Ligand SMILES: [Zn+2]
């Protein structure tokens with residue numbers, strides 16, 4: 001099937017502006033969000049389609065490529081847009097679509113409830129439910145990349161019956177309703193002809209077998225709730241609101257079904273010193289008057305240890321000095337941001353007798369050598 005044009009999916013004309021793209025996407029994604037349309041496959045497909053369109057059109061580079069070349073030939077995107085992160089390939093599965101949805105709106109705060117409690121979201125009953133955990137990371141961990149052990153409360157296959165649900169030493173018997181097929185066929189006649197309607201058997205949950213003597217440990221469910229430790233390898237440069245999907249690390253399914261996924265939501269811990277803005281890190285330092293006038297070499301903390309910074313003589317308050325390559329690595333790239341050091345010159349408020357004398361001498365010196373009117377300047381901009 002030919003792919004629909006990304007702009008058309010979002011109801012836009014070609015070359016639409018960034019905020020238009022976001023606005024349209026938001027409208028469509030909200031409308032078709034799986035939480036609002038439980039079990040509606042068509043809505044789910046529309047939600048995924050919009051997420052895919054948005055993931056391309058919201059990215060400057062991918063958008064430019066798409067504007068120029070359109071859809072790639074079937075079977076590849078020429079560089080998976082989610083490579084290394086997000087777990088999904090193109091074709092956007094539901095957890096990717098949800099992730100893009102969260103990222104599109106800044107992730108995390110306030111939208112958390114949209115994710116709900118992590119149900120199976122209209123997938124077949126046999127699949128275990130997805131789980132979601134929040135993972136707060138320090139800026140240092142994000143800068144270096146980190147492997148974290150996550151404690152997860154989840155369903156595991158029952159150790160006594162190995163997930164079968166039948167008591168040790170007993171076996172299951174064939175379901176008498178579906179005769180082991182796991183599904184029920186129903187013939188329906190209509191003016192268009194005869195239809196065969198196939199549905200999973202409710203007596204055996206589609207497994208074809210029933211348990212006559214349930215396992216005591218799991219009461220026939222085939223799984224027990226336990227705390228497990230899952231290792232998550234987080235690449236350097238992630239942002240708060242990014243998702244990582246660990247396939248098969250969610251809840252075990254009832255009776256031999258497919259396991260759910262564990263969705264790890266990245267959060268960023270506030271740092272005592274640094275503020276992050278995209279790939280750049282900001283640090284403010286205070287220096288005194290004489291350091292500002294004469295210049296000084298200072299040891300400055302960065303995310304990867306201390307470095308030397310030469311503060312030039314005559315530096316002005318508010319000046320930003322750049323430590324190239326000392327910022328945050330960019331996710332899935334070799335680029336690294338910078339650390340910006342903002343200089344604040346601290347005016348002393350408590351002076352010793354000697355200091356007072358020195359400042360007094362300076363003041364007299366300036367009075368004799370400069371015209372005071374030179375300190376008034378026109379404000380250049382009110383922004
Ligand atoms: Zn059991």
Ligand SMILES: [Zn+2]
Pocket residue numbers: 175176177178179180181182183201202203204205206207208209
């Ligand atoms: Zn059955």
